[in-house]
Amino acid sequence: MKIFTKNEYSPLRSVIVGSAQKSAWPIDDTAFDHSIDASTYEGTLIRGPLPVHVTEEAEEDLNRLIDILVKERVTVYRPQITQSHWSYSARDILLTVGNRIIECPTQYSSRAREAELYPYLRSAECEWIRAPRPQTKDDPQFDAANVCKFDDKLLYLVSSTGNQAGAEWLQQQVGTDFEVIVWEGVYAFAHIDSTISSLNKDTILVNGSRVTEDTLPQFLQGHKKIWVNDVVARDFYQFPFASKWIGLNILSIDPETVIVDAIQTGVIEQLTEEGFRVIKTPLRHSRTLGGGFHCATLDLERACE
Secondary structure, three states, rough: OOOOEHHHHHHHOEEEEEEOOOOEEEEOOOHHHHHHHHOOOOOOOOOOEEHHHHHHOOOOOOOOHHHHHHOOOOOOEOOOOOOOOOOOOOOEEEEEEEEEEEOOOOHHHHOOHHHHHHHHHHOOOOOEEEOOOOOOOOOOOOOOHHEEEEEEEEEEEEEEOEOOOHHHHHHHOOOOOOOOOOOOOOOOOOOOOOEEEEEOOOOOOEEEEOOOOOOHHHHHHOOEEEEOOOOOOOOOOOOOOOOOOHHHHOOEHHHOOOEOOOHHHHHHHHHOOOEEEEEEOOOOHHHHOOOOOOOEEEEEEOOOO
């Protein structure tokens, strides 16, 4: 198995798709509890196993995604589920960058050993780096989904799931192969991939409710920008673990092809007008489980030049 990625859009060769089987919210994770308490939603999330109808519907949608990927000649791997988990979003904990797999210093204790769901990765042709577990709030901490890859640059979102120390530690690990560019004051709650997406070498998809021309990093100022000012709010079961903007969380298969939630008609129209081939498929529990197509996948190999 080859591991190599340096951007979000080169032709996808192999990928991990997460799982909804045995999904359960953790009952003993302090950082998780704090994230739920920070929500502005009036209700609260009930810990423990999710209802069967939720996990079955979510798994049906992931299987549709897998069918699409296979038809696009992408090799698909799945986590090996043996116990309850919340690894629907396979992107969150493992960062593939260059020929490295980095086990990120996530703040979530319940996800600290998530790499065990992917034992086959241990035989991959790559360098494996395991971050130290953060013991205090000042220790390096970030999720892989705090990072967006732009060839020789890694855009790193400082948020509730990623701190400055994490960016500095990441720079040490990637050395001179990549430049880590810190992005602050944009979106404080969690991950980067409902705020900005790299569609090809020159084009980005941007959340117009969070970003302005002035707040874009300097290296992206010259890119073509597709601004999205609103999305369709998906329904959710009991509690929204993601905002409506998870609808902007898309997956690029190659520089011309993207997978988008079928209900996001406005986004689909914008992308189509810009010449992209859009593959539409539903992701009914993206808000319930907190993950769109980018979140629910982990690219292992892209055919980068």
